Amino acid sequence: LNHIDLVGFRITKQVWIRASCNKVLLARHVLRGNNVNLKKDESPQEFLRTKFNSDLRVESFLIMPSFNDYLGGQAVNVSSLYRKKKFEGFIGPVLRSESVNLEDAETYLLDGTFLGSIKHLRKLS
Numbered sequence: 419l420n421h422i423d424l425v426g427f428r429i430t431k432q433v434w435i436r437a438s439c440n441k442v443l444l445a446r447h448v449l450r451g452n453n454v455n456l457k458k459d460e461s462p463q464e465f466l467r468t469k470f471n472s473d474l475r476v477e478s479f480l481i482m483p484s485f486n487d488y489l490g491g492q493a494v495n496v497s498s499l500y501r502k503k504k505f506e507g508f509i510g511p512v513l514r515s516e517s518v519n520l521e522d523a524e525t526y527l528l529d530g531t532f533l534g535s536i537k538h539l540r541k542l543s
Contacts, residue, residue, distance in 0.1 A: 432483035433527055434527075435523050440517045
């Protein structure tokens, strides 16, 4: 989380993020990443059920902050993250897959304080 107040003081805090996830889109992306190309009318759920005896059960996606002081982070409330160019600014393949709804994601400080959705935090900055 990154915030600059009226005086120009920058506040940066680590946050937990809990976002909803489109499990079908995520499964399609993971399968494509493993060289399994499904047809448009082919269901990832059926493919996983028949090939691997597995069901899609993901409901939400949890993003943890780095707990290493030497690792950097990425501000989640910066509006440049919300461009429609395939989320190319993100590091991980799950976030680049566009299967995670970050705009409506809930943010929490490390002490558990609920800050609101990223969409609302972006309006504040």
